[in-house]
Amino acid sequence: MSETHPTPGFSDGVEPWVTVVIPAYNEEKRIGATLRRWLEFVEAREQDIAILVVSDGSSDATARIVRRVAATNRCVQILELPDHRGKGAALRAGISKATGRYVCYTDADLPTEPDILPTFTTLLEDRHAEVAIAVRTGSRPPLSVPFARSAASTVYRWLVNKLVLPEVSDSQCGFKVFERRKVIPVVGTSRIDGFAFDIELLRAVLDAQLRVVEVPVEIVHRPGSSVQLWRDSIVMTRDLLRIAAASGVRRVRAWGLKWANAG
Numbered sequence: 001m002s003e004t005h006p007t008p009g010f011s012d013g014v015e016p017w018v019t020v021v022i023p024a025y026n027e028e029k030r031i032g033a034t035l036r037r038w039l040e041f042v043e044a045r046e047q048d049i050a051i052l053v054v055s056d057g058s059s060d061a062t063a064r065i066v067r068r069v070a071a072t073n074r075c076v077q078i079l080e081l082p083d084h085r086g087k088g089a090a091l092r093a094g095i096s097k098a099t100g101r102y103v104c105y106t107d108a109d110l111p112t113e114p115d116i117l118p119t120f121t122t123l124l125e126d127r128h129a130e131v132a133i134a135v136r137t138g139s140r141p142p143l144s145v146p147f148a149r150s151a152a153s154t155v156y157r158w159l160v161n162k163l164v165l166p167e168v169s170d171s172q173c174g175f176k177v178f179e180r181r182k183v184i185p186v187v188g189t190s191r192i193d194g195f196a197f198d199i200e201l202l203r204a205v206l207d208a209q210l211r212v213v214e215v216p217v218e219i220v221h222r223p224g225s226s227v228q229l230w231r232d233s234i235v236m237t238r239d240l241l242r243i244a245a246a247s248g249v250r251r252v253r254a255w256g257l258k259w260a261n262a263g
């Protein structure tokens with residue numbers, strides 16, 4: 001598609017404006033269309049944008065599809081990890097390879113149109129913030145989303161807010177942008193391999209006194225979710241409790257230190 005387009009990021013050392021990291025596990029049905037939309041956006045922009053898809057042992061055609069797109073679009077690259085460890089592990093690996101001023105990470109099912117990206121970077125600049133996260137607006141999920149799935153999502157969102165992230169109204173929306181240099185050290189401290197990666201990262205970002213801004217976004221629901229309700233709910237709840245416990249321990253330690261120094 002864009003042999004003549006400047007080559008952001010990957011092949012010739014040009015630093016992109018943003019690296020977009022897309023975790024993708026068995027996404028053969030969705031990743032092709034998503035990359036097409038991103039490439040349309042990239043071609044319409046002056047700034048260089050690099051797109052890095054991270055597949056960790058997908059057993060379908062995901063990697064083949066992305067490799068084919070990457071062969072003719074130098075702004076696209078795939079990172080193939082041998083072991084299947086989860087979305088968080090894939091994001092951590094992808095983000096560590098990102099270059100440029102900003103990193104955006106978003107889902108392979110294109111939860112929102114790419115052209116929302118400049119709104120996020122402008123907001124980061126205007127508000128002197130380091131992280132901008134999409135938060136789902138109050139619109140009800142479509143009927144195609146099973147009731148049990150949307151109920152589990154609502155309960156989980158509430159638990160996250162009460163236990164770990166009172167400052168954030170929606171940690172799980174699949175579109176986030178951050179200042180790479182400021183946030184990379186925080187990403188380096190994260191440990192969660194699964195879907196709760198976002199929660200751990202946002203808690204650590206806030207604990208590091210970095211600023212998070214929220215951007216209300218209308219999300220598009222597409223069929224083909226990678227979430228397995230029971231299995232993933234159990235793992236996500238376990239990870240949430242781990243993050244809550246670790247954050248509690250850190251807070252108690254900080255109080256202890258403050259108290260000892262005051263005495």
Ligand SMILES: Nc1nc2c(ncn2[C@@H]2O[C@H](COP(=O)(O)OP(=O)(O)OP(=O)(O)O)[C@@H](O)[C@H]2O)c(=O)[nH]1
Nearest residue numbers: 023024025054055056086087090107108225226227
């Ligand atoms: N690399 C990698 N990506 C994953 C893994 N699990 C999920 N993902 C990706 O994480 C993103 C979010 O997954 P979705 O299936 O859209 O789940 P969701 O957005 O939380 O929920 P939905 O509302 O059902 O879309 C997608 O890009 C998935 O391909 C994994 O184990 N490895």
Ligand SMILES: [Mg+2]
Nearest residue numbers: 107109111174
């Ligand atoms: Mg999704």
